[in-house]
Amino acid sequence: MSRNKLKLTEELVAQLPEEKRISVESARVSWWFNLRPNGGLRLTALGWYALTDTLDLEFYEYKIKDPISFNQHTILALDRKLKMPYYIVATKGMPKAIIFFGSKEAVLANLYGNLEKFLDNYS
Secondary structure, three states, X not given: OOOOHHHHHHHHHHHOOHXXXXXXXXXXXXXXXXXXXXXXXXXXXXXXXHHHHHOOXXXXXXXXXXXXHXXXXXXXXXXXXXXXXXXXXXXXXXXXXXXXXXXXXXXHHHHHOOHHHHXXXXX
C-alpha cells in the first residue's frame, strides 16, 4: 500500500468480493475523511468496516492515554506523517484509540508510548 490515496483506493476496491464491490469514486468519498488526493489517510467508519470486516486486513491498536491532549493538531500530524491508513476510535466524542493498518507505525507508536513524541520523530 502507498501514500497515493487514489491508487490505494483502487487497489482496495479491486480486493473487495464481487458482491460487495463498489466504484472507486464511491469508496473514495465514503472511506476517507480527507477527500483531497494528497490528504491524510484517516478512515471514516465505513472505511474502517471495509478494511476490517470486508477485506479482513490486519490492524494494530494504540490506546490513547490522555484524550484531553489529543486535538486537531494531533490529527493534522497524523494526516501529514502516517503513510498507511488509520482510524480513530472515539466514544461520545472522546478519542480512545488509534487503529493503525501499518505495522511499522503501530510498533513505533507503542514503543514511544507517547503519541506526540512518536509524531515529532516519525517521517
